[in-house]
Amino acid sequence: MKTNENTVSIFALGGINEIGKNMYVVEYGEDLIVIDCGGKFPDESLLGIDLIIPDVTYLEDNKEKIRALIVTHGHEDHIGGIPYLLRKINVPIYATHFTLGLIELKLEEHRLSRDTKLIAIDSDSKLELGELNVSFFQVSHSIPDCLGIVFHTPAGNIVHTGDFKFDLTPTNEQYSDIHKMAAIGQQGVLCLISESTNAERSGLSPSERMVGSHMNEAFMKADGKIFVSTFASNVNRVQQVVEACMKTNRKLALLGRSMVNVVSVAIERGYLIVPEGMLIEANEVDQLAPEKVAILCTGSQGEPMAALARLASGNYRDISVYPGDTVILAASPIPGNEKDVSRIIDNLFQLGANVTYGSGSTTGMHVSGHGYQEDLKLMLTLMKPTYFIPVHGEFRMLHHHRLLAESVGVEPGNTFIIKNGDVVDIENSIARQTRRIPSGDTYVDGMGVGDVGEIVLRDRKQLSEDGMLVIVLTLSKTERRIIQGPDTITRGFVYVKDSEDLLREINRLVKKTVNDLQAENIRQWNVVKQNIKKSVGQYLFTRTKRRPMILPIIIEI
Amino acid sequence: MKTNENTVSIFALGGINEIGKNMYVVEYGEDLIVIDCGGKFPDESLLGIDLIIPDVTYLEDNKEKIRALIVTHGHEDHIGGIPYLLRKINVPIYATHFTLGLIELKLEEHRLSRDTKLIAIDSDSKLELGELNVSFFQVSHSIPDCLGIVFHTPAGNIVHTGDFKFDLTPTNEQYSDIHKMAAIGQQGVLCLISESTNAERSGLSPSERMVGSHMNEAFMKADGKIFVSTFASNVNRVQQVVEACMKTNRKLALLGRSMVNVVSVAIERGYLIVPEGMLIEANEVDQLAPEKVAILCTGSQGEPMAALARLASGNYRDISVYPGDTVILAASPIPGNEKDVSRIIDNLFQLGANVTYGSGSTTGMHVSGHGYQEDLKLMLTLMKPTYFIPVHGEFRMLHHHRLLAESVGVEPGNTFIIKNGDVVDIENSIARQTRRIPSGDTYVDGMGVGDVGEIVLRDRKQLSEDGMLVIVLTLSKTERRIIQGPDTITRGFVYVKDSEDLLREINRLVKKTVNDLQAENIRQWNVVKQNIKKSVGQYLFTRTKRRPMILPIIIEI
Known part of the structure; x- marks a missing residue:
């Protein structure tokens, strides 16, 4: 138009x-x-x-x-x-x-x-x-x-x-x-x-100020270290954590790349005010009494490589969660992240932490x-x-x-x-x-933008569910008989050692398929490959109820 | 001990x-x-x-x-x-x-x-x-x-x-x-x-009876067809749907294999009482006025192949959801299923249905x-x-x-x-x-119990994320020079047509690797394969930030 x-x-x-x-x-x-x-x-x-x-x-x-x-x-x-x-x-x-x-x-x-x-x-x-x-x-x-x-x-x-x-x-x-x-x-x-x-x-959506008062209460009550996990970009919430630290005389460490980056942008540009000397490095945390320190960290959505997940599984260099420490998840899990978040909460409880979690509206730690x-x-x-x-x-x-x-x-x-x-x-x-x-x-x-489309994703899906079989076969160019193979390599399908008779049957089927086509004088590679895929695929489905990707490779010498 | x-x-x-x-x-x-x-x-x-x-x-x-x-x-x-x-x-x-x-x-x-x-x-x-x-x-x-x-x-x-x-x-x-x-x-x-x-x-957990009164209200209010999705095994809830049908003079159709199976077990064994003539077949639904029929169906957890998902996407034989129909999700989504359930709700709204959904405690349709x-x-x-x-x-x-x-x-x-x-x-x-x-x-x-373990799952994961490359190479047994190939086949990695220069570079690297080893007189297959994997893998990661599975296959003739 x-x-x-x-x-x-x-x-x-x-x-x-x-x-x-x-x-x-x-x-x-x-x-x-x-x-x-x-x-x-x-x-x-x-x-x-x-x-x-x-x-x-x-x-x-x-x-x-x-x-x-x-x-x-x-x-x-x-x-x-x-x-x-x-x-x-x-x-x-x-x-x-x-x-x-x-x-x-x-x-x-x-x-x-x-x-x-x-x-x-x-x-x-x-x-x-x-x-x-x-x-x-x-x-x-x-x-x-x-x-x-x-x-x-x-x-x-x-x-x-x-x-x-x-x-x-x-x-x-x-x-x-x-x-x-x-x-x-x-x-x-x-x-x-x-x-x-x-x-x-x-x-009406509740005010961010509500989080501040709950945060202050939690800081007052806590004896050990306090970990707060929230979105780095929520600068107002970060400010409220800073204020809770001031009120309770705690130093503050920042964990996670995005937390460090965003907080410095916010400080530089005047959106966040942190008192001189409050911020400490991660490796200084253990030098202070636990009741003198708080830690702000990324990972509130359960991201497996973020700070909170690594703290929960005991894999964070410099800092550990000890019994009696407090962990506050100041965020609600976004749909789809619930399971990852729950796994972290379980791990934190296993370390003996007091964990505040759940939908923000019930804990008051998120709006x-x-x-x-x-x-x-x-x-x-x-x-x-x-x-x-x-x-x-x-x-x-x-x-x-x-x-x-x-x-x-x-x-x-x-x-x-x-x-x-x-x-x-x-x-x-x-x-x-x-x-x-x-x-x-x-x-x-990765570096590719737009180079992965439906076909690639469909292949990945098939590979992810049932793995694959590569069947290699060397045929003589002149007589079209098998001179090497078939050799079968599997990945993501079954353990080879558990399935020797399966592989024997595949070899038998491949040979039969090639010989049958030979007898009919059909020599197009495509047809040979299609027939191998079909016969092996049907056999495997009947036998295992799986549909691995089958890749026949034919070498002509 | x-x-x-x-x-x-x-x-x-x-x-x-x-x-x-x-x-x-x-x-x-x-x-x-x-x-x-x-x-x-x-x-x-x-x-x-x-x-x-x-x-x-x-x-x-x-x-x-x-x-x-x-x-x-x-x-x-x-x-x-x-x-x-x-x-x-x-x-x-x-x-x-x-x-x-x-x-x-x-x-x-x-x-x-x-x-x-x-x-x-x-x-x-x-x-x-x-x-x-x-x-x-x-x-x-x-x-x-x-x-x-x-x-x-x-x-x-x-x-x-x-x-x-x-x-x-x-x-x-x-x-x-x-x-x-x-x-x-x-x-x-x-x-x-x-x-x-x-x-x-x-x-204290709320009583199942609460669901019944909400169900009755919803049935009273509805003009069109009513779809209720719940767990088939929740026979008490099914009974309450039956009673709401009695009160509003609706026939009831059952959709979904487990719904049909479990309800018949429940009726046969005396756990569910359904008035004579209330149950109708799916293909009878359209012969009745919409306000005279209700449908009980599986799929309340968003299962993509279950009745509700198929109804929502307009793929159910015999029965369609029309504007003005009512759909009641009488179940809360189990953590992990939220997204699938939401997609179904979106589809139902697009069909013009009135959808009752959300956590059971807010809708009163689930306890x-x-x-x-x-x-x-x-x-x-x-x-x-x-x-x-x-x-x-x-x-x-x-x-x-x-x-x-x-x-x-x-x-x-x-x-x-x-x-x-x-x-x-x-x-x-x-x-x-x-x-x-x-x-x-x-x-x-599938049919396999215990035959899939860590290695198979690890392979599936790698295949699912970045796909794979099979590199086929024919070497002469005597001189160890390349007589055919390398030929590269990819699945789940990139479109081949988008990546011709990538494949050219892979071929060059493979040839170079083989020739270099040849020059040093290294002939063990394992070493050749390892070196191919390493050089191609490094190249692909630098170039694409992906790590496909690389399977070198060497044929000796």
Whole structure:
């Protein structure tokens, strides 16, 4: 479709029907602005895949229109794809001071040369990007310096909330700028794009301040060392741990690469205040009395290589968990991580620690950074949008978010539940979703980006379940008789020593197959290989109920 | 250790530090009784494994002492290992009428000939098994006909609770026989073996009756078809669905093999009462008005091949979910299943259904069959044991159960938190844990039982993450020069067409490796293969950050 001059187009390249790889686009005439560029961690069905990023074919095809990548905040699901995007397209990046700090860390890790323009903005910035004017408003979330975005287009205002909650008692100045939001709503919002993570949860999200008071209590009570595990990027929570240390006169050690990195960015940039001399090195922990030290560590999601898992299994150099120590998991397990987290808790109890764990709402040691139903309704009420696009969520969350929108007055029919790649075109104030642009998942595996696709994954799945057999056979070129082999090599199938008669039968079957074809004068390699696969495969399935991959290799001499 | 005449020994072959494969043993003199024989579903790290069962080496070595397998109830984690045990040891099985029905189903599935003695008991039965007298008491749980067991040994009484909760308002006569339990406690209990599943949950477990009233409400409100997904074995809940159908004049269809099988066992044996004419076939559903029909189906844990998943993805023959239909998930997702369940809920919402889901406690559509902390304390209080062994749980659950026991008067030091294989010997009323017997996991993969071990699993893991390369090379026997190849075949690594220069470099490296060794006059195949693996492996890791399995195959002609 050719869009006319007065059309503003909105779509997602990631973030819909998933939690992760957020990437949204607002396009008007010859100008295109990208919002966020996130990564997503694969589930276990994507064997060997390290990261999923959005397919950016559309952006590559429309390079010349891209005016900016605006990043709402520094979480992985909003910045994790940036290094991969920059390898394809050089685009100026606009983000707040703290978010830029995290993006710079990421670019250093990827050894990306610094020819990308990184432009610091704050919630008072006003940008002119082509024909689009852009302004911002501050929102509360579980990381500092988060933005909502207003696109002032000739067709009307488009608002993207970023990730948000309303925290009326935040632990720093990162409040939700309700007055500004009210003014934006008052000006008129053509379309609101709002996050949906907690659209299933009723009520108003609790304040981060609640965690502080529970943290203080726990620190007061504890006799031994205290370990606190949380997300490194939750600087407000880290600040509250620092304050609990001050109150109880404890030194603080940081464990885990991301904890050390993010905390230094936060200190350097003024988002975290740590008293002089409070921070100690890991190897100094044992030199202090246990009641004089606390440890902040990564691994609250049960990541097997992170600090907490290694502490729990007694594999951390310098530091051990002793009976009577306290361990606080200041995070709720993300769905899919429960088992790994439970295993760590079990190990910590076995070491004799007192462990505080469970969903944050029961322990008081975690609150979500995403608004609940009442937060979402408040945002909708403030913005009074004509059209509404719920984003950042799985389908059921988007569905519930639509119901919330209707409950506060968004017209039925004016909510668009889209898929990644669906384009909402708003033309002369009428919104329609009729066209799609290319979208999808790009898999990162090691250094490879996009080189692992369905066939490779299907092979990995078969290999992972039943292993493989390589059958090597040397045939004489002239007579086509077997002059060596068959030799069978298995991996991931069964122990060879347990299965000698199985291998004997395979050899017999292979010989028979080759000889039978020989008798019929069939000599095409493909046919010979197919027949070997078939006869051996059937035999193995009947005998073992397994379907290993069978690779016949025929050498002609 | 040689145990003396007055020693009773207690141990687990499964069920400790895990949820699943329950198997406990009480041994006295020349008599050994096995309690339960469960299976456990593997987590995703055990690639290709179908089921885990207990290692029963100890039982095989002590075959002549085994007097009975007593099965407390019919859940998979208590009966799933029986067919595998029976292939090794023929042992008479004692269980209640309903439990035996499920065991018989299982033996038929495995086509096990019926030379096993199956002996029906009830909570009033008294058995003399060698020198051991055994009696029973009735407990409430989420399946009918559950038993607790009392072993009357000359050394004292040993009580095993089975799985239980105290449901004071059960939906049938499957009440907890508190009077009998009190009497047992009054006689004196030397050692209590009690389940720990919900030892982390405070309060008293809610009654199954609560589900019934919520089910009735939901049935009253619904206009379209109603789908209810729950565990087939939860016959009390099935009965409540039947009653909601009666109240709202709906017919009932059963979907899913286990639903059909278990419901017929329950009806045949008198545990479920379904009015004449209520049950209809799946293909009759569409002939009735939607408000006249309900469907009970399997798949509440998100199992991808079960009825609910197929309904949600529109792949169920005969029956579709239409907008306005109601779907009730009358089960909480077991940890690890959350993602699969969520995917189904998303699909159902996309079909336009009203879906009731979430943890049972919030929807009122599920209650746990396992007692909470107050239930566990009530059992401990009734039994007043001298010694206590918490079982059926992961470590943190056993740990909390110990704290509960101490809170109601079990002496500190008298609780034994054991591992599978640890033996508690009680000799002259003094309990000690000093010895172990063999124990472990036996993996079932297809028809193979125990033929897949660490090496096979390690290979599967490597294959699953990075795939493999087979490098085939033909050398001349006399001169040792390359006469054919190298040819490289990859599976699960990268697309070959995307990686031609990679393959070229591999060929070059292989040739160089062979020629270098040739120049040094090194001819051992092993060395040649090792060197090829090393040089190609290093190259691939540097280039791709992947470590595929490399299989060099050398043919000498």
